[in-house]
Amino acid sequence: MITGEMKSKVDRLWTTFWNNGISNPLSVIEQISYLLFIKRLDDLELTKERKAQRLNRPVSDPIFSIEQQCCRWSSFKNLTDSEEMLHVVRDKAFPFIKNLGQDTLESAYARHMKDAVFLIASPALLASVVGQIEQIPMEDRDTKGDLYEYMLSKLTTAGTNGQFRTPRHIIKMMVELMAPGPREIICDPACGTAGFLVAAAEYLRDLKDGDGNLILNAPGNRDHFNSKMFHGFDFDATMLRIGSMNMMLHGIEDPKIEARDSLSEDHAGVTESFTLVLANPPFKGSVEKSTIAKDLTKIISTTKTELLFVALLLRLLKIGGRAAVIVPDGVLFGSSTAHKKIREVLVENHKLDGVISMPSGVFKPYAGVSTAVLIFTKTGVGGTDSVWFYDMDADGLSLDDKRQPVAENDIPDLLMRWKNRNIEQDSDRTKKAFFVPKAEIAANGYDLSINRYKETEYAEVTYKPPKVILQKLRDLESEIRADLDELERLLG
Structure with a gap:
């Protein structure tokens, strides 16, 4: 967890940019990212x-x-x-990182860095920023991730167009729920800064087999991890530049970060390509109907992005592929034809x-929108017998703007509970986790809101007989009258 002292250092760094005329939050993050990347390479x-x-012996493969x-x-x-x-x-270090990977024509990093611009024009600003970054400890991967997330939290544009971080x-x-394996092909169709992909990579780095050996050390796994998985x-x-740098800073040599409007007809060619999809797609409302990929409108006729992205995930997954996606609560109980259909x-x-x-x-301070995580497997032939529900009340942080x-x-x-879920054990609907049969869900118009099925357990409260309560009230009234009489006597 990032400390208050480290937050103060990032705040000072941020203020330094603002005081020197670089006030666009994304530009600030970009410039800091370039310098962090140069430092990481060193x-x-x-x-x-x-x-x-x-x-x-000599240094192998020097950078x-x-x-x-x-x-x-x-x-x-x-x-x-x-x-x-x-x-x-x-004139030297920035062009060096900008051209890194140019010998690999398919390098996502090289493509996205093509239009990158170094905006720091003041020698004093650069010297100050370099000095401040040097004082921020970033040896630990988790700390570096926390620092990056804290910087992203400063984006004043966060929350506009439904793009919540x-x-x-x-x-x-979500990554731990899905427990990715070493040969997964993982996709986030609205990746932003590549947070889901980075988290999946970190999970797999620590994954061990039954003998205690790192899974990635098995033959072929490391190569798949570096070039084919993400x-x-x-x-x-x-975001593509920041996401590419974020992945490379976390040791992914060749992540496939691509410029795509995932819902558009122009990029409708990606089908049944992935074994795992992790996503928090934008909930910005609607898109222009004429731009939507035709194969998505065949699944569901709507212009609402939160519904279209669920259809998109089904298109992207291979048969047997799994997905975990964050959706606004309206997807669970919306009464429109499109909501019911998806x-x-x-x-x-x-x-x-x-x-x-x-x-x-969960998404404060950006928004107070209620959300849920849908977890599903693409089969094309059904397979839902019962659906597991969980009622999360707390996530370890205060649910106000301060978090x-x-x-x-x-x-x-x-x-x-997810790891040990059992349809017989998870039958009590007064508990946090329980199963609901498919037939009951269908009978309720495929409503997936937990309140539709959760049962509230009321504790029995025993009260004293009315005559006893009435006598207590009379006794209290007598005490009050006596006190008033005494007060009147004292006043003369």
């Missing part, structure tokens, strides 16, 4: 050099050539002449595995 090189020194040593963070951070530092970073602990929860789509060029498709044509109702404050850590947290219980 950290990786230093690790290689220390290993080579211990083994008394920087002899001529590029000046581009290293550990080199230019110590320059006392800020003019010279600006020259090195702007998914909290990292919710992303991690796919992300977005239409925002800035729920019917999930329940009747595929296998709806679970519905997790989340508290409404401070609190003791109440249902996520560990949710993960445990």
Whole structure:
């Protein structure tokens, strides 16, 4: 968890950009990302050099050539002449990271960096920013992720057009629910900064087999992890750059981050390609009907993005592929024909595995919208017998705009119950988790809201007989009269 001191350092860094005329939040994050990326490359090189020194052998696959040593963070951070530092970073180090991977024509990073611009023009600003970044500890991957998420939380544009940033602990929860394997092909069709893909990568890095060996060390798994596993789509060029850098900073050598408007007819060619989809698609309302991919409108006739994205996920998945997607509560109980249709498709044509109702404050301070997680498997031939529901009341953070850590947290219980779910054991609808038969869901118009099925347990309250209560009231009245009489006597 990021500390208050570290938040203050990021705040000061942010203020430094604003005071020097770079006020667009996305631009600030981009510029900081470039510098963090340069620093990360140098950290990786230093690790290689220390290993080579211990083994008394040359550095294998060095990142920087002899001529590029000046581009290293550990080199230019110590320059006392800020003019010279600006020259090195702007004219050498930035072009170096911009052209990184150009020898690989399919490199997503190279494509998205093509239009990148280094906006820091002031030597004093650069020197100040480099000095401040140097003071922020980022050796730990989790800390680095927390810092990045904190920076993203400062986006004033967050929440517009339905683009809510998914909290990292919710992303991690969804990844753990889906428990990806080493040969998955994972996609996020609205990837933004690639949070879901990064979390899946971190999960797989720590995954071990029955003998305690890291899964990624098995033959072929590491190559699949680095070049074939991760796919992300977005239409925002800035997000594509940030997402690509985020993935590479987390050690994914060749993530497939692509510029795609996932719902449009122009990108309708991607079908049955992935074994796992993790997503928090935008809930911005509606899109122009003429631009929607025809194969999506065959599944469901609507212009609402939250419904179209569920149809999109079905198109993207291979048969047997799984998905976990965040949807606004309206998808669960909306009464329109389109709302009912998409729920019917999930329940009747595929296998709806679970519905997790989340508290409404999860996306604060961006919005107080109530959301849920739908978990389903694409079958094309049905398979839903019963649907598992979970009622999450707390996520470990306060449900106000401050989102401070609190003791109440249902996520560990949710993960445990999901892993051990059993239709016979999870039959009590007064509990947090329970199953509902498909027939009952169908009879209720495929309503998936948990309140439709959850039973409230009322505790019996025993009261004293009315005559006893009446006598108590009379006794109290007598005491009050006596006190008033005494007060009147004292007043003379």
